[in-house]
Amino acid sequence: MTDSNERMQTKVQKDGKISFADDVIATIAGLAASEVPGLAGMSGGIVDGIVEFLGKKNFTKGVKVEVGNEEAAIDLFVVMEYGAKIHEVCAEIQQAVKRAVETMTGLRVMEVNVFVQGVRFEKESKEGDAQRVR
């Protein structure tokens, strides 16, 4: 989930202002995170679910952004692939998101906090694996 779309973050440059909508930063962060191997997806709230149900791609799902004048703090709520080393993948996500946001916006990223909400288990393979019957 993201903060209000209405809020624009403004950097004052010598030739004028550069403003970023929160959603822009959240989208950059979400896309950067999604490219890290081992991440199954982002974990969103009820609104994110409804948006996706309506068929609209939601790149800000699972991303919460707090931005000051020159800096930003980003929270990511993620679902990991089973088999991936969670702590290593999360560290990669932190670096990837920080790099992407700083490069594309010029904002200084103070922190990228990652919250692992779930693990996606792939279906058991047909050869050899057994399932429990309750």
Add this chain to the structure above:
Amino acid sequence: MKIRITDRILLLLFVLAAMALAVVIPCIIFGAIPQSNFNNFMQTAYADGWMKALITAICAVVFLIGFRLLIAGLSRPRPKTALLASSAEGSIRISLVVLDELAQKFANTIQEIKEIKTDVFLLRDGVKFRVKYTIVQEASVPEISTKLQTGIKQFVEMYTGITVKSVEVMVEKTSSTPKKYITD
């Protein structure tokens, strides 16, 4: 999501009220409750102050219960998380539900375990698991318990990096029926 005991009681009362209404209305419509009785009741309700107050109070209680259940259903308490790492880049936290699922995932690979329940507890410097399981009769309890303890610890630590301080194991019961498998 676990439902609190008070919400369960409210849900029961609400469902009973809805069921009562679902029975009474068809009875009125199809004449099981004579129309004269219904008319008398309505006239009394309109005329008698005490009856108005009573009906209003009952309706208000039902409304409030429904509202409370609606709020309880919509609001999701944030699941507890454990800290995996904290650095200059930020912190990494993992939901205890995920740790629980990983422990279950490992335990399901042990053939001698028929059923298993796991709970995970947050400690200051790691986590603790409490495991209750049903074992098939022919299996060795000490061997399986040790396998569970070391296995869950290694499995969770490998995939999450979190420190598993202890795995408490309890054999709840034994089962004479062997574990069934579905193989494709």
